[in-house]
Amino acid sequence: MRRDFQVLVIGAGASGVATGYHLLRTGITDVVILEKGDDIGGCWRENTYPGCGCDVPSAWYSLSFDPNPGWTRFYSKQAEIQRYLRSTSDKFGITPYVRFGVQAKDSRWNPATRRWEVETSQGTFTAAMLVAAPGPLHEPQLPDVPGVDSFAGEAFHSARWDHSVDLTGKRVAVIGTGASAVQFVPEIVGKVAELHVFQRTAAWVVRKHDFVNPGWVRTLFRLAPPFQALLRALLYLVHEAAGVAFRHPRLMNRVQQRVLGHLHRQVRDPALRERLTPRFTLGCKRIMPSNDWYPAITAPNATLHGAAAGIRPGSVLGADGTEAEVDVLIFGTGFEVAEPPIAQYVFDGDGVSLAERWQGVPQAYFGTTVPGFPNLFLFLGPNIVPGHASVLGTIEKQAKYVADAAGAMVRGHWAALEVRRDVHDEWNAEVQRALPSTVYNSGGCSSYYVLPSGHNIANWPWTLTRLHRELRFRPGDFIVTAS
Secondary structure, X not given: OOOEEEEEEEOOOHHHHHHHHHHHHHOOOOEEEEEOOOOOOOHHHHOOOOOOEOOOOOOOOOXXXXXXXXXXXXXXXXXXXXXXXXXXXHHOOOHHHEEEOOOEEEEEEEOOXXXXXXXXXXXXXXXXXXXXXXXXXXXXXXXXXXXXXXXXXXXXXXXXXXXXXXXXXXXXXEEOOOHHHHHHHHHHOOOOOEEEEEXXXXXXXXXXXXXXXXXXXXXXXXXXXXXXXXXXXXXXHHHHHHHHHHHOHHHHHHHHHHHHHHHHXXXXXXXXXXXXXXXXXXXXXXXXXXXXXXXXXXOOOEEEEOOEEEEXXXXXXXXOOOEEEOOEEEEOOOEOOOOOHHHHHEEOOOOOEHXXXXXXXXXXXXXXXXXXXXXXXXXXXXXXXXXXXXXXXXXXXXXXXXXXXXXXXXXXXXXXXXXXXXHHHHHHHHHHHHOOOOHHHHOOOOOOOEOOOOOEOOEOOOOHHXXXXXXXXXXXXXXXXXX
């Protein structure tokens, strides 16, 4: 088994597939993609909770080099998205480069050999370039609630849904009202005897314009691809227009008055409606598209509680003084996004981890490269994600960036590329100067986007067009070491 490569990619989700495509297209075949699971798909393989799906239209939540005319819905579900990514990987010859069942552990830069040494569940691999693409929706996050480990019944996180647990007729507690809970709660409310939802902060839930794509539309897209390309372009323009409000909170305040109509139409009880009304500006946190969240919360067997304040062997306590006796506990509390867990396992030439270098404030040049970590490329790193658009466009641009860097290294016989500190610092300073006026920073919410210090670690503050224009490999941004 070969263990030394030009490029080693961690993760075979959308980022890994896109990177494989662009590397092969560049002519670089000395590649390995390490995947801990048994299939392609990343978060779309791991998240199998009821109702799991995408909140970006299918035609846009697709890789540009492989548009899928056969999407069955305007917003696709988990299984169909995973099948699509697997099909793309097979179609473009990426799958043979994937080693399944190999979990990456520590990755260390060796300054003597100028290579990355990656410890895995199947021994050590080495590579000139390390591409960290495990995905941000990777490590489930449990709530910081007293007694979280004391519950005596069945308990699991939505990202690790236990399908062996039959919820029929059970008393079920759900902690969290984020994107996952908004999708799975409506799916289980009709099965359980009692549903107790513990909400820390009311989310902005907007109408979801979802429908089955008619057969004639799928046929049209298959026979005349420009029509699907036109739809993608229209979706791009619509979301770019929406992005204006994200950068101008006063405009967003006017938009949200119309959005509140969705809540008013679906929740008739004034007291419950008041508790479901967000106290921050639309867009400050992730927006949740759903037509059945509010009907689920207003179901006769559903009770909305305050934030979870404690967990006992057979019950959950609410911050509002309530206590619910339950049989099953489900955590819908999201993922470790603020600081990617992989940062704890990537070490520079001095043996210091990326997490230690960041000191709680993740920063990277275009969310991709970090000074002191040569030949390391991160996917969906700090301040690279636009809150108003499909993340796949960003992933593709980063994949092209990686492939261009790898190609330059091969052609120039370079041993190492390290982003210049001044370039990195100037870019991050410009990003932070632009963020205070956006809804992410000034919207009045508490989110993983913004640290207590006021430093935003997540969001791209400008247009998607600007991101796609500027996110490209420039050799002058790097310190180059020849072979």
